[in-house]
Amino acid sequence: MAEMKKAEPPKDVSQYKGIMVYLDSFEGKLTRAAHEMIGVGRKMADKVKEPCIGVVIGDKVDSMADDAGKYGCDEVYGFESHDLSMYRSRPFTDILSSMVFEKKPNILIVPGTKNGRDLAARTAVRVQSGLTADCMEIDVEPETDILIARRPDYGDSTMSEIRCEKHRPQMATSRPGTFDLPPYDEKRSFKKEIRKVELKKDQLREEILSFKPKGGEDITVSKVLVSGGLGMGNADGLKLIEQLASIMGGSYGVTRPVADLGWAPRDHQVGQTGKIVRPDLYIAAGISGKPQHIVGMMDSKTVIAVNKDPDAEITRYSDYVINGDLYEILPVFIEELKKRKKMKDKN
Amino acid sequence: MIELALHLVVLIKVVPDGKEVFVDPVTFTLNRSMATNIINPADENALEAALQIKDQTDAKVTVMTMAPPFAEPFLMECMSRGADEAVLISDRAVAGSDTYPTSLTVAAAIKKMGDVDIVFAGEKTSDSSTGHVGPGVAEFIGAELASYSRKVTYENGYVTAERELENGIEEVRIPTPAVVTILTDSNDPRRATLRKKIDAMKRGIITWSLADINIPADWVGLRSSPTVVKKMLPFPRKDRKGEKIEKEKIPELIDNLVKSGVIRVEAE
Ligand SMILES: Cc1cc2nc3c(=O)[nH]c(=O)nc-3n(C[C@H](O)[C@H](O)[C@H](O)COP(=O)(O)OP(=O)(O)OC[C@H]3O[C@@H](n4cnc5c(N)ncnc54)[C@H](O)[C@@H]3O)c2cc1C
Ligand SMILES: Nc1ncnc2c1ncn2[C@@H]1O[C@H](COP(=O)(O)O)[C@@H](O)[C@H]1O
Numbered sequence: 001m002a003e004m005k006k007a008e009p010p011k012d013v014s015q016y017k018g019i020m021v022y023l024d025s026f027e028g029k030l031t032r033a034a035h036e037m038i039g040v041g042r043k044m045a046d047k048v049k050e051p052c053i054g055v056v057i058g059d060k061v062d063s064m065a066d067d068a069g070k071y072g073c074d075e076v077y078g079f080e081s082h083d084l085s086m087y088r089s090r091p092f093t094d095i096l097s098s099m100v101f102e103k104k105p106n107i108l109i110v111p112g113t114k115n116g117r118d119l120a121a122r123t124a125v126r127v128q129s130g131l132t133a134d135c136m137e138i139d140v141e142p143e144t145d146i147l148i149a150r151r152p153d154y155g156d157s158t159m160s161e162i163r164c165e166k167h168r169p170q171m172a173t174s175r176p177g178t179f180d181l182p183p184y185d186e187k188r189s190f191k192k193e194i195r196k197v198e199l200k201k202d203q204l205r206e207e208i209l210s211f212k213p214k215g216g217e218d219i220t221v222s223k224v225l226v227s228g229g230l231g232m233g234n235a236d237g238l239k240l241i242e243q244l245a246s247i248m249g250g251s252y253g254v255t256r257p258v259a260d261l262g263w264a265p266r267d268h269q270v271g272q273t274g275k276i277v278r279p280d281l282y283i284a285a286g287i288s289g290k291p292q293h294i295v296g297m298m299d300s301k302t303v304i305a306v307n308k309d310p311d312a313e314i315t316r317y318s319d320y321v322i323n324g325d326l327y328e329i330l331p332v333f334i335e336e337l338k339k340r341k342k343m344k345d346k347n
Numbered sequence: 348m349i350e351l352a353l354h355l356v357v358l359i360k361v362v363p364d365g366k367e368v369f370v371d372p373v374t375f376t377l378n379r380s381m382a383t384n385i386i387n388p389a390d391e392n393a394l395e396a397a398l399q400i401k402d403q404t405d406a407k408v409t410v411m412t413m414a415p416p417f418a419e420p421f422l423m424e425c426m427s428r429g430a431d432e433a434v435l436i437s438d439r440a441v442a443g444s445d446t447y448p449t450s451l452t453v454a455a456a457i458k459k460m461g462d463v464d465i466v467f468a469g470e471k472t473s474d475s476s477t478g479h480v481g482p483g484v485a486e487f488i489g490a491e492l493a494s495y496s497r498k499v500t501y502e503n504g505y506v507t508a509e510r511e512l513e514n515g516i517e518e519v520r521i522p523t524p525a526v527v528t529i530l531t532d533s534n535d536p537r538r539a540t541l542r543k544k545i546d547a548m549k550r551g552i553i554t555w556s557l558a559d560i561n562i563p564a565d566w567v568g569l570r571s572s573p574t575v576v577k578k579m580l581p582f583p584r585k586d587r588k589g590e591k592i593e594k595e596k597i598p599e600l601i602d603n604l605v606k607s608g609v610i611r612v613e614a615e
Contacts (some may be wrong), residue, residue, distance in 0.1 A: 154363070
């Protein structure tokens with residue numbers, strides 16, 4: 001519980017050193033978002049020549065702590081208890097905040113998964129500091145040790161640079177998929193400390209009754225994504241999109257209005273309020289390319305746009321542009337790919 | 348056991364209507380001069396979630412927002428849908444507050460009410476989109492929290508919520524006082540009725556200043572917000588070459604993509 005008072009900045013910010021990274025996990029493994037954040041933390045740590053400090057909380061944390069070290073943390077602190085096998089808002093906030101008070105990091109970054117955002121928001125209040133959500137760029141200014149956090153604005157045609165100059169730690173989250181994974185080094189040396197924690201009853205008021213894993217595909221891990229926008233004209237258009245996706249072993253995505261109309265489930269929406277994807281191939285069919293969509297797919301390796309309008313904004317973000325009706329163009333792709341499959345089958 | 352009336356508080360924020368915010372194709376900047384205001388979409392779902400509990404149990408629903416007086420008609424709309432009471436926290440000093448002082452102010456108002464069992468907030472606002480205020484309020488009032496919930500029920504002092512996470516649905520049970528944040532589109536918000544609207548007009552809106560909730564003016568506003576927007580930058584333009592491909596050249600394009608390993612055609 002936080003004190004009801006204004007956020008008091010520390011008198012001497014120079015006492016705050018190091019980049020702390022909260023490492024969220026699922027079923028005993030660090031999430032992809034946690035790995036991304038280690039990469040971000042590592043880069044900043046090198047820049048300011050301060051340690052990158054990982055914090056992992058769970059039931060068994062030893063192998064996750066090793067993982068964090070090999071991906072780039074200099075020090076890893078693990079907190080272990082049977083009661084912490086799944087995320088629980090209060091005890092996780094208690095532990096992360098106590099680490100902030102103990103280590104006094106200058107910066108604290110947290111993966112922007114739902115649980116991560118829950119934790120970051122509470123921790124920011126508990127430690128009386130400032131938090132910037134959904135950053136697309138996170139960096140540190142070496143001269144001042146100030147965190148540069150940039151996030152898309154409402155409507156996403158601009159980015160705001162947000163700073164937290166007086167309060168510590170300076171905090172930020174980023175959506176999963178925003179950053180590349182850091183390199184893994186089996187031989188990296190790092191400090192590891194595992195602490196067993198005893199939780200009090202009042203920290204465990206939240207009871208987890210059940211967890212049902214979500215079926216269906218996770219578009220953030222697909223290598224190939226074919227996405228359809230309002231240019232499909234109707235819900236049936238999705239069949240064509242899905243057909244092309246499945247022939248390449250990929251999945252399908254949609255723009256927000258397509259999900260709004262109920263033509264496709266929200267889980268498949270790409271963009272600012274959907275998912276951030278970075279497949280090897282992204283085919284955007286009947287998508288105009290508004291910034292809110294672009295922010296979700298602009299790190300794809302190869303982008304092909306299929307659009308009736310030769311000047312649609314999407315063309316600026318595409319490697320290849322095919323001008324035409326998606327109902328004429330996509331079948332060509334399907335036919336050609338089928339042919340190649342058949343040839344392979346014969347061989 | 349006798350169920351005493353529950354007190355549910357719903358936090359709402361008035362935001363510009365996203366559908367009317369558009370990007371100027373020439374300057375690549377945001378034009379919201381045409382935008383009208385709406386209740387933040389997730390907050391409509393939060394209100395509906397609270398009203399559904401009121402349908403089942405004896406409960407009082409209070410809607411609350413920290414905003415300038417222009418928010419009044421939106422509070423009236425919430426009462427016309429079934430909220431019993433509306434509180435507007437309005438004070439010049441709060442201008443420019445980030446999520447820390449916003450959570451603090453809202454929490455102070457909840458504390459003033461004294462008897463609040465469940466606070467409902469949206470998972471996030473569509474304009475600032477941080478999702479920090481709900482968890483922040485939980486922290487200040489010392490309540491349990493179930494964020495990103497799509498379904499909430501109440502029974503005998505406990506809230507059961509279905510939290511929708513990236514990889515699954517988690518069902519949690521927390522005792523009151525509790526804060527729940529509600530997902531956008533998680534239910535169908537009911538419409539206002541004329542009778543309720545007339546009732547709402549009779550009842551009016553309660554307005555509190557910072558003094559009414561014992562928050563010093565220098566605890567809030569831009570100066571007491573840890574985060575500051577330093578500058579606006581253009582959206583990063585990762586321009587690509589946009590090579591035009593004629594329909595006839597698609598087979599060639601596919602060949603190249605297969606060769607470079609972007610597409611794999613595996614035998615079925
Ligand atoms: C706060 C906020 C958050 C948002 N979040 C997201 C988000 O997460 N994801 C998202 O996608 N959007 C989001 N949006 C909406 C976004 O601004 C755009 O409105 C949306 O991306 C446009 O979708 P679209 O490209 O499908 O439709 P349109 O903009 O209508 O474009 C349709 C395109 O299809 C082309 N076309 C039409 N018919 C055909 C045809 N037969 N064959 C080929 N091409 C054709 C047209 O030339 C046009 O370019 C958000 C908006 C706001 C305000
Ligand atoms: N000024 C405010 N007054 C009342 N509630 C708010 C205010 N700002 C945010 N909220 C609530 O907190 C939720 C999350 O907001 P945000 O953290 O701004 O994304 C919203 O959906 C509202 O329920």
